[in-house]
Amino acid sequence: MKYSVLFLALNAALSAPLALADDKKIEVIEVQGSYFNDYKIDDANGAMRTNTSLLNTAQSVTVIPDTIVNEQLATTLGEVLLNDASLTAGSKQRNREVFNLRGFTLSSSNGYLRDGHQHWSHYQQPIETLESVEIIKGPSSILYGQSAPGGLVNMVTKKPTTKTMLNVGADVDGEGSTRFVLDTGGALNEDESLRYRSVLVKQDVDYWREYQNGEQRARDRFLGAVVVDYDISDNTLVRFHYDRTNDKAGLDTGSWLNSAGDIIGDDKTIRDMSWAFTDITVENMGFDISYFLTEQWQVKLGYNEQNFSRQRFESSPRKPSDFVEGGTYMSKPYDRYDDWQFKTMFADFVGEFELVSMEHQLLIGVNSLDYYYGQLKTNADNFEYHSGMSEPVRPDVNYKTDDSLYTSEYDYYGFYIQDLVSVNEQWQVSFGGRYDKQNKEGADNESFVPKLGVLYHPIESATIYTSYSQSFEPQRSNTLNDDKDKNHGMKLDAVTSKQFEVGAKWQLFNERLLLTTALFDISKTGSLITENLENNPEFDTITTQSGEQHHKGFELAAQGAINDKLFVMASSAYLDAKYEKDENYEGNTPVDVPNWSASLWSRYELNDALAINAGVFFEGERFANSNNTITKDGYARVDVGATYKMSLGQKDINFRFNIENLFDAEYLAGGGEYNVTIGEGTNFRLAAQFSL
Structure with a gap:
């Protein structure tokens, strides 16, 4: 080919x-231990939408390989993202995870990518299908459209193989949770032009927290995924993909904090009723085409359709402001059905050529999103509850009796161009721009964002760079609709963000270890600020689009091999995040954004069969509410593990034993005063994997 x-x-x-x-x-003959570096990946396709090395990328990017995912026996995306200190966890209520990147919340609709496709991520991602996770930091609207200023998370999936492979894995933890994984691949014909990769997962989770009737919260998940590659010709590759997730779990909307930041009641107590649940079915299907016009010019096309349906039967407990353990609280149950349909397309034209004695890597592309959402909901009668009472029976309501249907639809598309120019061996310039158009009833929007980066390579293995980038997030409406506001009818522009970043990247130890550092300054402007008007007979308020949020900080990271036996992935971050112009929170720090955070994961190979791991994950003090009156203490969690490899005939077997939170640290993870996640105590995971 x-x-x-x-x-x-x-x-x-x-x-x-x-x-x-x-x-x-x-x-x-003389190599000892690992002859490859499985902690370090040298490029991230999602950062530039091209095959560009990290040293030639004027942006801070972290790539977490599946080696680390497997060593940590991670079961959720949150456990994977813990390896980058620039990301912090938010709430985990309702069987999903929320994250902040550089202090800005990642939206379910535009904060995540899968293989470069915008991906609706209102559920726990099936990480068993991933070969790596790319964390692209800072505004990235030039390539992907509307998105938050903190950055994006791109999930890179496993690809088909020519060599026949069969991996069977099983793991269990201290609560009795089990997971079984089957990962297969290989060629389907003699000339290997048709290849596949498939993953099957069955997981049953028993959580450590309990409902007030003594029942333990549980989760049941099934995943099936398949990817097929077909070489139509020597220069054309077509890839088809399909995956389906069924995920049903009892609800846990988190614990409640008092005004001093202490947990109300027992750590294990779930305020939801035991009959509350969420039941999710997600299907992704689509294709990607790669066609080489010549050795220098390539066309890439992609399409993905995501159908996401969810039933959520809530008991919906509400915390009174003065609640103490033993007191009464109100529950407002309902049955709700949500239907999201998410269709994405892209077309990229990539070329590498020489012009005026300079090398160019040119990208011209277009991508689009078609979004639909529908909701049915039926409310039940409210009831009061306090600890010690018998649990009320599940209300006899069903969302199917709702004869109304709430819907929301929009679509948008964008055109973008980007050029990476190699002026000489030392200097490169990256620049580009995007025009974006959103079509939504009452909220049409169009934006243009630029991007510029300059890179200097003092030596072949090092880069110093500076960059400027922007992002945008359209308002829900294109005009101010409050007729009691003096600026009623005012046209609303998209909320915009801009970032200045300076950084350096340096490869050490024969390019086996990558050191990176970045200083950044992000400002987000355009949020609405409403002020009351005194003695005005006509209007009550005046609203302006002048809200501002300012985040600045620095990051330092190391990833790769120190020598043939010691591997590390380490990062630390300092962040000063403030609302600078806000009607309610001026001068305050957003929820779940610490000043300091750090992470370390390492592997040391004692010999060819035995390796040990150790990790430390630290988060400093954070606020649990936007008023900054409730503080969550900082904490450090220590994890350890070990892997033992053995062979039986032609079969390789890996055994792994991990201990999470070795010293049983007590801490509060993500979430606020009404939905905080309590860190789990010491727990273990035991796994075995057979490779045939």
């Missing part, structure tokens, strides 16, 4: 060890 990406990758992978064996036989 002359131009196929897969062919080029396979050719490099297969030819490299042969060349090494022929030309450097002595070196091969």
